[in-house]
Amino acid sequence: xxxxxxxxxxxxxxxxxxxxxxxxxxxxxxxxxxxxxxxxxxxxxxxxxxxxxxxxxxxxxxxxxxxxxxxxxxxxxxxxxxxxxxxxxxxxxxxxxxxxxxxxxxxxxxxxxxxxxxxxxxxxxxxxxxxxxxxxxxxxxxxxxxxxxxxxxxxxxxxxxxxxxxxxxxxxxxxxxxxxxxxxxxxxxxxxxxxxxxxxxxxxxxxxxxxxxxxxxxxxxxxxxxxxxxxxxxxxxxxxxxxxxxxxxxxxxxxxxxxxxxxxxxxxxxxxxxxxxxxxxxxxxxxxxxxxxxxxxxxxxxxxxxxxxxxxx
Amino acid sequence: xxxxxxxxxxxxxxxxxxxxxxxxxxxxxxxxxxxxxxxxxxxxxxxxxxxxxxxxxxxxxxxxxxxxxxxxxxxxxxxxxxxxxxxxxxxxxxxxxxxxxxxxxxxxxxxxxxxxxxxxxxxxxxxxxxxxxxxxxxxxxxxxxxxxxxxxxxxxxxxxxxxxxxxxxxxxxxxxxxxxxxxxxxxxxxxxxxxxxxxxxxxxxxxxxxxxxxxxxxxxxxxxxxxxxxxxxxxxxxxxxxxxxxxxxxxxxxxxxxxxxxxxxxxxxxxxxxxxxxxxxxxxxxxxxxxxxxxxxxxxxxxxxxxxxxxxxxxxxxxxxxxxxxxxxxxxxxxxxxxxxxxxxxxxxxx
Numbered sequence: 001x002x003x004x005x006x007x008x009x010x011x012x013x014x015x016x017x018x019x020x021x022x023x024x025x026x027x028x029x030x031x032x033x034x035x036x037x038x039x040x041x042x043x044x045x046x047x048x049x050x051x052x053x054x055x056x057x058x059x060x061x062x063x064x065x066x067x068x069x070x071x072x073x074x075x076x077x078x079x080x081x082x083x084x085x086x087x088x089x090x091x092x093x094x095x096x097x098x099x100x101x102x103x104x105x106x107x108x109x110x111x112x113x114x115x116x117x118x119x120x121x122x123x124x125x126x127x128x129x130x131x132x133x134x135x136x137x138x139x140x141x142x143x144x145x146x147x148x149x150x151x152x153x154x155x156x157x158x159x160x161x162x163x164x165x166x167x168x169x170x171x172x173x174x175x176x177x178x179x180x181x182x183x184x185x186x187x188x189x190x191x192x193x194x195x196x197x198x199x200x201x202x203x204x205x206x207x208x209x210x211x212x213x214x215x216x217x218x219x220x221x222x223x224x225x226x227x228x229x230x231x232x233x234x235x236x237x238x239x240x241x242x243x244x245x246x247x248x249x250x251x252x253x254x255x256x257x258x259x260x261x262x263x264x265x266x267x268x269x270x271x272x273x274x275x276x277x278x279x280x281x282x283x284x285x286x287x288x289x290x291x292x293x294x295x296x297x298x299x300x301x302x303x304x305x306x307x308x309x310x311x312x313x
Numbered sequence: 314x315x316x317x318x319x320x321x322x323x324x325x326x327x328x329x330x331x332x333x334x335x336x337x338x339x340x341x342x343x344x345x346x347x348x349x350x351x352x353x354x355x356x357x358x359x360x361x362x363x364x365x366x367x368x369x370x371x372x373x374x375x376x377x378x379x380x381x382x383x384x385x386x387x388x389x390x391x392x393x394x395x396x397x398x399x400x401x402x403x404x405x406x407x408x409x410x411x412x413x414x415x416x417x418x419x420x421x422x423x424x425x426x427x428x429x430x431x432x433x434x435x436x437x438x439x440x441x442x443x444x445x446x447x448x449x450x451x452x453x454x455x456x457x458x459x460x461x462x463x464x465x466x467x468x469x470x471x472x473x474x475x476x477x478x479x480x481x482x483x484x485x486x487x488x489x490x491x492x493x494x495x496x497x498x499x500x501x502x503x504x505x506x507x508x509x510x511x512x513x514x515x516x517x518x519x520x521x522x523x524x525x526x527x528x529x530x531x532x533x534x535x536x537x538x539x540x541x542x543x544x545x546x547x548x549x550x551x552x553x554x555x556x557x558x559x560x561x562x563x564x565x566x567x568x569x570x571x572x573x574x575x576x577x578x579x580x581x582x583x584x585x586x587x588x589x590x591x592x593x594x595x596x597x598x599x600x601x602x603x604x605x606x607x608x609x610x611x612x613x614x615x616x617x618x619x620x621x622x623x624x625x626x627x628x629x630x631x632x633x634x635x636x637x638x639x640x641x642x643x644x645x646x647x648x649x650x651x652x653x654x655x656x657x658x659x660x661x662x663x664x
Binding site for chain 1: 335336337338339340341344347348358371373374381383384385386387388389430431432434435436439443444445446447448449450451452455456458459460461462463466503505506507508550552553554555558
C-alpha cells in the first residue's frame with residue numbers, strides 16, 4: 001500500500017442571519033452599551049433575551065434594561081484559549097447573572113488565574129472598543145467590587161437598528177480520501193484511470209469509492225480503463241463560474257471510458273460546442289503537471305452505436 | 314403508553330474505535346460493521362424493510378457524506394431509507410416508530426463519526442445558538458466544565474469522585490475489545506478546569522449498527538431478543554443560563570415515559586462523554602449502586618460522535634442477548650450539557 005494521501009481542507013462560511021424584534025433590540029443595545037433583557041409573563045427577566053418563553057412558549061416583547069454588573073453563577077478556567085475565543089490569554093468561561101436578570105449569560109472573564117475566580121464573584125462588562133451589534137461587543141467580563149445595578153423599563157428602540165448579523169465560521173480539517181480513492185488519485189499521477197470491480201455484480205466503478213452501491217460490498221480488483229471513451233450524454237454550460245478560466249459556452253459530459261461500468265464527468269474540448277453529440281468518441285488531454293485530465297477531445301473514430309452505451313447513460 | 318407492537322433489537326455490531334482511521338473513507342469504515350450486523354441475523358439488504366442512519370457532515374468536513382456511506386448498504390433494488398443529522402440513537406427511534414406503525418417489520422440502523430480529520434471541540438461549537446453563543450466559540454469541553462463546576466458548587470461531586478468515575482469506566486472497558494481507551498489511566502492536566510484529560514472522552518472514529526425486528530420475526534432472528542419496552546426523548550432550553558445544569562429534567566421525563574421507573578433495571582448504559590455528566594444522569598435516573606453502569610466503559614472509553622449513543626443501545630441489547638442482563642436502561646444524549654436525552658428500556662424474556 002503506497003503512502004496514504006492527505007491534504008488540508010478548509011471549510012469557511014459566512015452565515016447571514018436576520019434578527020427578530022427582541023434579538024435586534026438586544027444586539028443594537030450592545031452596540032450602544034445598553035444591556036436589555038425581556039420580561040416573561042410570570043415576571044422573570046431573561047438575559048440574553050429570547051422571543052418566546054422557554055417554559056410556556058409565550059411570545060415575549062416586554063424589554064427592560066439591566067445593569068452591566070452581575071454575579072458569576074458557574075465558571076470554568078480555560079488555560080489554553082482556542083482560535084476565535086474572546087481572549088487569547090488564559091481566561092475563565094463564566095455564566096453571569098446580570099443585576100436585574102433571572103437567567104445567566106455566557107461569556108469570558110478576564111482574570112489573572114483560576115484561583116482568582118469563584119462562583120458568586122462580582123463582575124462587570126468590559127465593552128469592545130469597536131461595536132457592531134453582536135455578542136462580541138462585550139469584549140469580556142472583569143472582576144468588579146461595586147454597586148449593584150437596577151432594572152429600568154426600556155423601549156428597545158435605537159436609531160439605526162441592527163437587523164441582521166453575519167456570522168463567519170471557519171473549520172480546518174486534514175482530509176484523507178481512504179484506500180480506494182488514494183489508489184485512484186495515485187494512478188492519475190501516472191496519467192492512468194483506474195476503476196475497481198465489484199466482486200458480486202462485476203461492474204467496474206470509476207472513480208472508485210471502495211464500495212459497490214448496488215451490492216453493498218467492497219470493490220476489489222483494480223482495472224485500468226480508457227483512455228478513450230464515449231460521450232453518453234452532455235449539457236451546454238452558458239454561465240461562467242467564478243474563478244474558472246473557461247470560455248462559455250462549453251460542453252460538460254458524461255463519458256463512459258472503455259471498460260468502465262459507469263460514466264464519469266468531464267469537459268469536452270477541441271470541437272465546437274454545438275457539434276458534440278451522444279456517442280462521440282473522446283480521449284483525455286493532460287496538461288503539463290496536471291493531476292487529472294484537463295478535458296476530453298474527439299479521437300476521430302466513428303461514433304459508437306447507441307446500443308453499446310445505452311446502459312451507461 | 315405501552316407500545317402497540319413488540320419490537321426488539323436483535324443484532325448489534327460496532328467497529329473498533331480508533332484515534333485515527335486515515336486509511337479508510339467513511340463508507341470503507343462503515344461497510345464491515347453493516348456486513349457484521351447483517352450476518353448475525355442472516356438477513357440481506359433486500360430483506361430489510363427500512364434503513365435509517367445518523368451522522369454529521371461537520372465532523373469530517375464532507376458534504377452529504379451519508380449518501381456516500383449509503384453505498385455500503387447496497388441501495389439497489391431501491392430501499393426505504395432515511396437519515397438524521399444526529400446520533401444514531403435518534404435514527405433508531407425513527408426506525409422503532411416506523412415499525413410500531415406497521416410500515417416495516419425489520420429495520421437496519423447505523424451511524425458513524427469520523428472526528429479525526431477536524432477539531433471536534435471546534436466543530437461542535439457550530440451546533441450552538443448562532444446569535445449569542447457560536448460567535449464566542451465555547452467548545453464542548455468548556456461547556457461541560459461549566460456544568461462540572463456547578464455540580465461541585467452544589468456539593469454533588471468533587472474532583473476525586475470524578476476521577477473515580479473515569480477510572481471505573483476505563484477499567485470496565487478492559488473487557489471491551491472495541492473501546493479506544495482500555496484500562497485506567499492518569500487523570501492528567503486540566504483541559505478546562507475543573508475537567509482534566511481523564512474526565513473527557515477520547516476523540517476518535519467509529520461506527521455502529523443494529524437490527525430491529527417485530528414480534529415473531531425477532532424471535533426467528535435472535536435467540537433472546539432485547540425487547541424495547543419503552544423509549545422516549547426530550548429536550549430542554551438551548552440556553553445554558555436558563556437551565557439548572559446540576560439536573561436533567563429531560564432525562565428524568567424521558568425515563569418516566571419509557572417506563573424506566575416501573576421496575577428496577579440491572580444495567581444502565583449511559584451516554585455521558587464527561588465524568589460529570591454521569592453524576593447528573595445517575596441522579597436524574599435514580600440509579601443506585603445495585604445497577605451496573607456502563608459495563609462497556611461508556612463514552613469515556615470510546616466516543617465516536619454520532620455513534621456513541623447508538624452504541625449505548627447496542628451494548629445494553631448485547632447484554633440482554635447474552636443473558637447477562639434482564640432489564641437494561643440505555644441513554645443517549647446530544648447538544649451542550651445534556652440538552653437532549655433519549656431513554657430506552659430493554660428487556661429479555663424469562664429464560
